[in-house]
Amino acid sequence: MDVDRGAGIPWQGGDRTRPAPDSHGGSGTRRSEVAAGQAWSHPWRPLAGPALLERLRVTGRPRPTVDPEFVLRLRRHLDAELATDAAAEGHGQGDGGSGPGGTLSRLSPLVVTKDRLARVLACEAHYVATEFGERTPTVPMACGAIVDVLFRQLVCVGSIGDPMADGLAALSVDDHQRGLLSWIEQLSPPDREGLRAEVERQAEGLQIRWPALEPAWLPRTQEAMRALLAGGSVELSARVDLAIGRPADDEASVAIVEIKSGARRPGHRADLHFYALVEALRSWAPPFVMATYYTKTGELDVEPVTDELLVGAARRTLIGARALRRLADGIEPVRSPGTLCGLCAALPERGPGRERVDGLGGRDTIRGEGR
Amino acid sequence: MTRAAARTVELTAPPVSRIGEGARHRLRDRLLSTVSASIEGLPPGGQVEVTLPLLRRALTHPDRPALGEEPFAWKPIFVRRSLGLAVVSACATGRFRCPSEAVVPIATDAVAEWERTGWRTFHWEPWFSGLPSGARAVVLADAVGWATSLWTAFDWTAFAQLPQIGGADDQWTCPAPRTVRLKGRSEMHVPLTAPGSVSRGGQRSETPVALVSVSGGCPEEGWVEELAYLALAAGLRSSSRPVPARVMGLWPDAGLHRTVDIVEQALEAAADRVARTVGIVVGARLSAPASR
Numbered sequence: 054m055d056v057d058r059g060a061g062i063p064w065q066g067g068d069r070t071r072p073a074p075d076s077h078g079g080s081g082t083r084r085s086e087v088a089a090g091q092a093w094s095h096p097w098r099p100l101a102g103p104a105l106l107e108r109l110r111v112t113g114r115p116r117p118t119v120d121p122e123f124v125l126r127l128r129r130h131l132d133a134e135l136a137t138d139a140a141a142e143g144h145g146q147g148d149g150g151s152g153p154g155g156t157l158s159r160l161s162p163l164v165v166t167k168d169r170l171a172r173v174l175a176c177e178a179h180y181v182a183t184e185f186g187e188r189t190p191t192v193p194m195a196c197g198a199i200v201d202v203l204f205r206q207l208v209c210v211g212s213i214g215d216p217m218a219d220g221l222a223a224l225s226v227d228d229h230q231r232g233l234l235s236w237i238e239q240l241s242p243p244d245r246e247g248l249r250a251e252v253e254r255q256a257e258g259l260q261i262r263w264p265a266l267e268p269a270w271l272p273r274t275q276e277a278m279r280a281l282l283a284g285g286s287v288e289l290s291a292r293v294d295l296a297i298g299r300p301a302d303d304e305a306s307v308a309i310v311e312i313k314s315g316a317r318r319p320g321h322r323a324d325l326h327f328y329a330l331v332e333a334l335r336s337w338a339p340p341f342v343m344a345t346y347y348t349k350t351g352e353l354d355v356e357p358v359t360d361e362l363l364v365g366a367a368r369r370t371l372i373g374a375r376a377l378r379r380l381a382d383g384i385e386p387v388r389s390p391g392t393l394c395g396l397c398a399a400l401p402e403r404g405p406g407r408e409r410v411d412g413l414g415g416r417d418t419i420r421g422e423g424r
Numbered sequence: 425m426t427r428a429a430a431r432t433v434e435l436t437a438p439p440v441s442r443i444g445e446g447a448r449h450r451l452r453d454r455l456l457s458t459v460s461a462s463i464e465g466l467p468p469g470g471q472v473e474v475t476l477p478l479l480r481r482a483l484t485h486p487d488r489p490a491l492g493e494e495p496f497a498w499k500p501i502f503v504r505r506s507l508g509l510a511v512v513s514a515c516a517t518g519r520f521r522c523p524s525e526a527v528v529p530i531a532t533d534a535v536a537e538w539e540r541t542g543w544r545t546f547h548w549e550p551w552f553s554g555l556p557s558g559a560r561a562v563v564l565a566d567a568v569g570w571a572t573s574l575w576t577a578f579d580w581t582a583f584a585q586l587p588q589i590g591g592a593d594d595q596w597t598c599p600a601p602r603t604v605r606l607k608g609r610s611e612m613h614v615p616l617t618a619p620g621s622v623s624r625g626g627q628r629s630e631t632p633v634a635l636v637s638v639s640g641g642c643p644e645e646g647w648v649e650e651l652a653y654l655a656l657a658a659g660l661r662s663s664s665r666p667v668p669a670r671v672m673g674l675w676p677d678a679g680l681h682r683t684v685d686i687v688e689q690a691l692e693a694a695a696d697r698v699a700r701t702v703g704i705v706v707g708a709r710l711s712a713p714a715s716r
Contacts, residue, residue, distance in 0.1 A: 206565070209524065209565040219558030222555070222558030222559040226562050268521060268525035269522055271522055271523070271524070271572050271575075272568075273524075273568055274565050277677040280678065280679075299576060335677075335679035
């Protein structure tokens, strides 16, 4: 394990560390429990405080060395592939290459976000059907938005007061959340109480478990990241819940954490891979670790960043960006049966999606989660 | 060398040229003649205030160059720059180690000072003090993010003199038939003195400076003229100060920076862009339904 390479983030000795009553501490204890056959008798407990920080810091792999040549190759590949598509289809009239010379053309670029990528790769037809529709708020979605701002508050000022009041106050200064806020205000008293209870439960878990971060680690929340590709005709855009660590020089030193208030899903890792790619392209250095923290359960899903991960993310992004561009050009979307079919407003009377839903007895196969 | 150190060296390199008084006069005359032609259509009392956002919008949305006329209301985005600059300044002077350590005390001190004296250093103090804690946290977190991107952009130990962080906008009013005001807002004024040199009272205003401008998003078409515009506004503002020798633009979201060394041609291009922008704004106002 690489324990001492963390020059960018010391990760040790923060005197603001909150108490961690349910931390299960070091792995030595765990190993001895397993050896003694006692492990099954203990319920799983989420990491907290210093143990959570340690899990983020020590990924089990060496932190990647900063290799601008590798990032340049990745960028050139993406540039070349996307520029070829753009030239063939009449896009990409930007005035410069991307990367150090990148400049956004006056024409709107194709903006690729994690959500667009995930949706278009799941089913192009569903993507088109939902592209311009307002997402109808749900209680889990409201909970996700509130927990997000509470997490931000905890990282920035170190405490949360009344979680529901603080969360709603935070949403009230964000123009993008007006619709959600008004929807929450109109909730029936039982639904509102249900939302409050869940928010309070998750906020309490956050306050107990989430460790204080040393200011010297430069924690910043809701950090925007962008990378221009193919002469400015494609823009990869991301906003991460938490970035920690100074910008890397020799060795990757930034950790990126996403907060999810809903259940764990495989797609969350793909989202993180996209973030890692965007960060690598914009900073010439990848993050050393990506993690999703599930506030509902306290789970921390940690993944070290490797070259293979970045190449995979680039491949997926390329496929998604091409699909998005085809759809923008009005090309007939491909229908891919999957878990979205049961919810799809554009589900045709015949076809693979209908067959799938009918085969499942019309049941939805995915539920609206928060974040 | 770290990337921040390399960027600092690029910013503080010796000037490549110096804009003399003659060039400054020519620029003033050029602006006056081109802008006067555009502005004449406006009714008496009409005026145009040119800013960097207006230059950008006139290029991307020539049909709608003016932003919506919504009544002003404070938002976190309006606070993050001024609070972020105060945070960076406090870190640069060694009062705090880093932005997240500085932001709460600085905001708290500003509100306390306003409550004690009625003096508003930042203007947002009354609004901020009336916010519930959750909303206040959003403002503080936004400012930390903004300040951190500026704080980590440079090697602060490499500046021979502490840069001026923030400060008043550079303003120049064009003596055209209708009022045209150029406003330039830079985040930093960096003296371009050789390491070890000492600036003294009267000589200080002769020291060439580099400007630093922070923008969101990615650099867009026209960024060269836009950065030069900041030097133009600063250069026209006062004939006793040298025209800035360099302007560096930072786009932290995209991890990009761009530098324009200020020569007369760069300022001419910026002046022409101002004239075009004024023409677009005047044209849009005259064609607006209320004017018909």
